[in-house]
Amino acid sequence: MEGTVSYFNPAEKRMTVLQFERQKKGLFRLEVPLKLDPHVLISTMDQGILKLTGLKAGKKVRIRYVTRTGDKRIAKIIHVLKG
Numbered sequence: 001m002e003g004t005v006s007y008f009n010p011a012e013k014r015m016t017v018l019q020f021e022r023q024k025k026g027l028f029r030l031e032v033p034l035k036l037d038p039h040v041l042i043s044t045m046d047q048g049i050l051k052l053t054g055l056k057a058g059k060k061v062r063i064r065y066v067t068r069t070g071d072k073r074i075a076k077i078i079h080v081l082k083g
Contacts, residue, residue, distance in 0.1 A: 001063045002081070006031060010052035013038075015075065017063065034065060034073045044080040055080065 007016035013036040021028045042050040055061075055078065064077040 001032065001065065003032070003061065003063075005055065005057050005059050005061055008055055008057050010036075010055075015055075017061065032073065034063065034075045037074050037076050040075055040078060042078045042080070045082065050080070 001017060001019070003017040003019040005015060006018040007014070009015070015034050015036065017032045017034065019030045019032060021030055036052075040052075042052065042055050044050060047054075060081040062079045062081060063075050065073045065075045067073055
């Protein structure tokens with residue numbers, strides 16, 4: 001999944017990613033809530049591995065996640081994109 005972090009709370013281990021989907025009637029705004037895996041890996045191309053505090057709202061990200069019971073998405077790998 002790719003999008004922009006619209007909410008990030010490392011203490012709660014929760015985040016929300018904003019995505020836009022193109023549909024016949026135009027762009028559709030979608031906010032996707034995720035929980036953070038206890039061992040989530042956050043990285044960038046230029047800074048390498050980051051701590052949880054290195055991620056902020058407004059950053060563009062690519063996320064690899066798993067889906068658990070109850071349609072809960074658990075972020076396993078977060079890569080911060082440039083731009």
